[in-house]
Amino acid sequence: MISLEGLVSRQSKIAMVGLGYVGLPLAVSFDKVADVIGYDISNRKIEELKRGFDATGEIASSDLISSEIEFTTDPDRLKETEFIIVTVPTPIHKSKRPDLAPVKSASRTIGQNLAKNSIVVFESTFYPGVTEEICIPILEAESGLICGVDFKVGYSPERINPGDQTYTVENIVKVVSGQDEETLETVARVYEAVITAGVFRASSIRVAEAAKVIENTQRDLNIALMNELSILFNKMGISTSDVLEAAGTKWNFLKFKPGLVGGHCIGVDPYYLTHKAEAVGYNPQVILAGRRINDGMGKYVAEMTVKKLIEVRKTVNGSRVLVLGLTFKENVSDIRNSKVVDILQNLKEFGVTALVHDPMANVNDVREEYGLELSSLAEIGKVDGVVWAVDHDAFKHITPWHLKELCGNGNGHGVVVDVKSILNRAEVESQGLVYWSL
Numbered sequence: 001m002i003s004l005e006g007l008v009s010r011q012s013k014i015a016m017v018g019l020g021y022v023g024l025p026l027a028v029s030f031d032k033v034a035d036v037i038g039y040d041i042s043n044r045k046i047e048e049l050k051r052g053f054d055a056t057g058e059i060a061s062s063d064l065i066s067s068e069i070e071f072t073t074d075p076d077r078l079k080e081t082e083f084i085i086v087t088v089p090t091p092i093h094k095s096k097r098p099d100l101a102p103v104k105s106a107s108r109t110i111g112q113n114l115a116k117n118s119i120v121v122f123e124s125t126f127y128p129g130v131t132e133e134i135c136i137p138i139l140e141a142e143s144g145l146i147c148g149v150d151f152k153v154g155y156s157p158e159r160i161n162p163g164d165q166t167y168t169v170e171n172i173v174k175v176v177s178g179q180d181e182e183t184l185e186t187v188a189r190v191y192e193a194v195i196t197a198g199v200f201r202a203s204s205i206r207v208a209e210a211a212k213v214i215e216n217t218q219r220d221l222n223i224a225l226m227n228e229l230s231i232l233f234n235k236m237g238i239s240t241s242d243v244l245e246a247a248g249t250k251w252n253f254l255k256f257k258p259g260l261v262g263g264h265c266i267g268v269d270p271y272y273l274t275h276k277a278e279a280v281g282y283n284p285q286v287i288l289a290g291r292r293i294n295d296g297m298g299k300y301v302a303e304m305t306v307k308k309l310i311e312v313r314k315t316v317n318g319s320r321v322l323v324l325g326l327t328f329k330e331n332v333s334d335i336r337n338s339k340v341v342d343i344l345q346n347l348k349e350f351g352v353t354a355l356v357h358d359p360m361a362n363v364n365d366v367r368e369e370y371g372l373e374l375s376s377l378a379e380i381g382k383v384d385g386v387v388w389a390v391d392h393d394a395f396k397h398i399t400p401w402h403l404k405e406l407c408g409n410g411n412g413h414g415v416v417v418d419v420k421s422i423l424n425r426a427e428v429e430s431q432g433l434v435y436w437s438l
Contacts, residue, residue, distance in 0.1 A: 006082070006194070007033070007034040007035075007083060007190060008033050008147070008193065010034060010035045010036060011080040012034075012035075012081070012082045012083065013034070013035045013036065013037055013080055013082070013083075014030050014034050014035070014036050014037070014081060014082040014083045014084075014085065014190075015036075015037045015038075015039055015077070015080075015081035015083070015085065016030070016036060016037070016038045016039065016085050016087060017040075017078070017084060017085065017086045017087065017088065017106050017109070017110060018039075018040060018086065018087040018088040018089070018106065018124075018213065018424065019038050019039075019040040019045060019049065019058050019071070019087075020048075020087065020089065021026075021058060021160055021162045021334065022087040022123060022158040022160045023038070023040075023087035023088075023123075024038070024049070024054060024056065024058060024059055025058050025059060025160060025168070025169045026085065026087065026123075026169055027069050028059055028063055028064070028067055028069070028159075029169055029170055029194040030194055031067045031068055031069050032194065033193050033194060034193075035068070035070075036068075036069045036070070037069070037070045037072060037077050037080065037081055038069045038070065038071045038072070038073065039072055039073070039074075039077060039078060040071075040073065041073060042073070043073055046071045046072065046073050049064060049069075049071045049388075050071050050394045051136075052065040053364065055333065056162070056332070056333060056334065057163075057332065057333050057360075058162065058163075061124050069397050074432075075109045075112065075113050075115075076113060077131050078109070078110060078113035078114070079115055080115075080397050081114045081115070081118070082115060082117060082118045082119070083118065083119050083121070083190060084110055084114075084118060084119070084120045084121070084124060085123060085156075086103065086106050086107075086110070086120065086121065086122045086123050086124060087123045087124060087158060087231075088102040088103055088105075088106045088124055088338060089124065089264060089336075090102065090103055090124045090125050090126065090268075090272070091264065091268060091336070091337075092268050092271050092272075096271045096291075097271070097275060098127065098271065098272050098275050100130065100134065102124075102133065103122070103130070103134075103234065104135075104138060106365050107134075107135045107138035107139055107142070108138055110139060110142075110143050111138055111139040111140070111141065111142025111143040112142045112143070113341050114139060114142075114143040114145060114151060116145065116150050116151065117150070117151065118151045118152075119151065119152045119153070119154060119178075119183060119186060119187065120135075120139060120151065120152075120153050120154070121153070121154040121155065121156050121187055121278075122135060122153070122154075122156075123155075123156055123157060123158040124158070125157065125158070125212050125213060125216075125265070125268075125269055125272065126155075126209045126212075126213070126215070126272065126317055127209065127210075127213055127272040127273055127275060127276035128206040128207075128209045128210045128276060129206060129209070129276065130209065131153060131155050131205050131209060132153075132179075132205060132206070135153070136153055136313050137154070139151070139153070143275075148179060148180070149324065152176040152178065152179055152180070152182075152183040152186075152189040153178075153179050153183070153205070154176065154177055154179065154183055154184070154205070155176075155177045155205045155208045155209055155211030156174060156176045156177065156187065156191060156208065157175055157176060157208055157209070157211065157215075158212075159172045159173075159174065159175075159215075162329070162332045162334055163329065163330065163332040165329040167259075167425060169194075169195070169204045170194060170195055170197070171195075171196055171197045172195075172197055173195075173197045173198055173199065173200055174197070174198075174199045174200070175199070175200045175202050175208050175211055175212070176188045176191055176199050176200070176201055176202065176208070177201070177202040177203075177204060177205045177208035177330060178205070179205060179206065184201055188201055190297065191268045196250050196289070212269075213269050213270075213272050213273045214273065215269075216265045216266045216268075216269040216270070217269060217270045217273055217287060219256075219266050220261060220266050220267070220269075220270050220287075220291065220294060221286065221287065221290040222254060222256040222259075223256055223257075223258065223259065223266070223290075223294060224261075224289070224290030224291070224293040224294050225245075225256070225260050225290075225296055226240075226256050226257055226258040226259075227258045227259070227261075227294060227438070228293050228294050229243070229258070230258040230437050230438045231300065234304075239425075239437075240258060240421070240437070240438060241415075241421045241437065244257065257420075257421065258297075258421075258438040259297070259438060260294075260297055260298060260301075260328075260339035260340060260343075260389065260419060261294040261339065261418060262328040262329075262336075262337045262338045262339035262340070263295070263328035263329060263334065263336060263337055263338075264328075264334070264336045264337060265330075267294065267295075267337050267339070268337060269412045270287050270288075270290070270291050271291070273287060274288055274291075275286050294339075295339075297342075297438075298339045298340070298341070298342020298345075299342055299343075299346045300345050301387065301389075301417065301438070302342070302343045302345075302346030302347045302350070302417055303346070304417065304436055305321060305343075305347065305352075305387055305415065305436075306347070306350050306352070306383060308385070308415040308417065308434055308436050309321075309352075309384060309385055309415055311434065312412045312413040312414075312415060312434050313411075314384050314385075314410065314412055315414070316350055316351060316352060317350070317352075317354050318349030318351060318352075318353065318362065318385040319351075319353065319384040319385070319409075320352070320353045320355065320381075320382070320384050320385075320409055321347055321352050321353070321354050321355070321383060321384060321385045321386070321387060321415075322355050322356075322357065322375075322380055322383045322385070322386045322387070322406060323340060323343060323344060323347075323354055323355065323357070323367040323386075323387045323389055324357055324358070324386060324387065324388045324389055324390065324392075324398070325340060325357075325360075325388070325389040325390020325391070325395070326338055326340050326341070326356050326357050326358040326361050326366060326372075326374070326389075326394055327340075327358060327360050327361050327389065327390055327392075329390070330390055330392050330393070331360065331392055331393055332360065332392040333360050333361055333362060333365075335361050335362075335366060335369055335370070336367055336369075338370075340356070340389045340390065341370055341372075343387060344356060344372065355375045355380055355383070356372060356374060356375065357374065357375050357376065357377055357380065358374055358390070358392070359392070359394045360392055360394065361374060380406070381408065381409075382407070382408040382409035383406055383407060383409050383414070384407065384409045384410065384414060384415065385407060385414055385415035385417065386403055386406055386407060386415070386416050386417070386424065387412070387417040387419065388417065388418050388419060388420065388423065389419045389420075390420070391420045391422050393424065400423070400424075400427045400428045400430070400431045400433070401431060403416055403428065403433060404431035404433060407433060413432055413433060413434050414433050414434070415433070415434045415436070416430075416433050416434065416435050416436070417429050417436050417437070418435065418436070418437035418438075419437070419438055420437075420438075421437045421438060423435070423437075425437070
């Protein structure tokens with residue numbers, strides 16, 4: 001079986017299958033200590049990486065150019081490797097059911113090119129049981145090899161936080177697991193070669209899978225509570241931000257904030273867990289309740305925007321509203337499962353002309369994924385309201401005075417909806433604007 005010594009002496013190679021937000025930073029880290037083959041099915045992505053361009057913005061061009069990673073779309077190259085890490089996405093269908101097509105496809109490709117005595121480590125987010133019940137049978141069927149005899153399997157959930165320059169792949173504790181003690185120790189030692197924060201050895205693959213899926217489920221539920229409180233406090237005429245600031249003075253108060261919950265982790269992972277719960281005969285209630293609240297926040301923000309437009313006597317049908325930000329979180333280009341889209345769609349249903357500006361998002365990706373066109377601030381003109389949806393650093397130059405200049409369409413006050421509660425209410429209102437936030 002593969003050993004750490006074989007990797008660091010460059011007698012063996014590591015393969016990274018999937019080169020997105022998770023796989024690419026990990027490949028760059030391993031490139032410092034071993035020979036790495038970076039495999040992805042996207043020709044465009046591979047060509048960009050070879051030129052030193054990372055569309056996710058996670059890796060600097062200089063780091064890519066100086067790396068010795070062998071980027072390829074040729075699955076035959078996987079035959080050269082003995083330690084394969086799988087970092088493909090695990091999204092959900094529109095029905096909120098797990099979409100395991102990417103990981104099944106990756107398992108087939110790996111199985112068809114699997115060398116004897118290899119270890120395959122999955123990092124994609126699963127519900128407990130996917131590695132052993134779905135991935136291993138595919139690997140065996142495609143390779144003709146026997147798991148546990150001819151190859152081994154492990155699981156190490158990704159903990160990448162896109163856009164975070166503080167908690168990077170190297171300084172976040174890595175949970176690792178293996179199908180037996182020997183595999184566990186090998187997997188742990190390989191990751192320890194690059195993870196300076198150390199590794200945690202989980203007692204089983206299923207435990208590691210479960211640990212990953214509840215990390216984001218916990219955050220989802222805490223944010224759902226804040227969102228529900230913000231709806232309640234709005235009806236009471238109380239500032240949610242003021243309440244949280246006061247409550248936060250207690251040492252053990254958890255400082256979560258209300259907001260949109262999208263992206264490929266927090267807004268997705270709970271559905272993997274609830275799918276498995278239903279499969280074993282349990283009807284989850286708290287988890288799904290949190291999901292319902294968070295999935296409805298885009299519509300709620302749109303409805304409150306319309307109410308504020310009505311309050312200032314704007315004609316809703318035909319009014320113009322600028323939405324700042326489309327990506328699922330600040331300072332990243334990732335638009336997957338963006339809940340800002342829900343705001344835009346609901347505003348459109350009210351007859352509002354909704355314009356969206358986001359310098360971080362890729363114009364072609366937005367057009368292809370959502371059928372939307374991004375606008376530049378220079379071409380937008382005057383609007384009736386602004387929904388500040390994402391807190392990009394690129395928006396920091398936009399002051400309350402600029403918001404007033406933007407909100408010069410027609411008569412009456414302009415409306416500013418501060419989804420992230422980042423603006424100073426008094427400063428905004430001093431410009432004659434009507435302010436509302438979650």
